[in-house]
Amino acid sequence: MNETTNNCRxxxxxxxxxxxxxxxLRRMELLTETGSIKASALIALAHTxxxxxxxxxxxxxxxYSGVQTELQQLFDAVDRAEPRQKFLLLCLQYDRLSQVLPDPIWWISGTPEIAGEFAGHFIRHLKKLNCCEEVVR
Structure with missing residues (x-):
């Protein structure tokens, strides 16, 4: 094994x-063979x-009020952002929690059209979860 491969691990x-x-992204089945977005896979990933x-x-x-405050700040920022910026704001949430960006999200980051669509689905699902009363129980 060469030195570059060892260092990349x-x-x-x-x-x-x-x-x-x-x-x-094609191998992850987020893109079709022709390069278009596989919406169902992207939505499932965003929701997960x-x-x-x-x-x-x-x-x-x-x-829970701390969660709502944190999310409201995110939602306010996202409402004023372009699709690519929305994606970056999601990435900042992982930073705020001192978490590494999950690999699928990392790979999406290099493709702006997927990143923006992913961010939209992600935010919509977060808003839905934030309104869910089951969480407070």
Whole structure:
């Protein structure tokens, strides 16, 4: 094994902005063979990670009002943002929780049209979860 391969195992290998990123997204079935977005897969992924982030916010907060405050700040910022900026705001939420950006989201970051659509689904699901009364029980 060469030195470059050994070094890449310790950190993220490759770059979501390189020529191979779209192929990775195809293998994850987020893009079709022709390069269009597979909406059902992207929605499922967005909902999954939004639910996990919501749970992480609940775990990190003293009470539910802290979660609501945190999310309201995000929602206010997202309402004024362009699609790509919305995606970056989601990434900042992971930073605020001192979490590494999940790999699928990392790979989406290099493809603006997917990133914006992913962010829209993610935010809509977070808003839905934030309004859910089951959480406060």
């Amino acid at each position: 310790a950190s993220r290998a490759h770059n979501p902005f390189d020529d191979g990123a779209r192929e990775r 990670f939004a639910g996990l982030l919501f749970d992480d916010l609940c775990d990190a907060s003293q009470d």
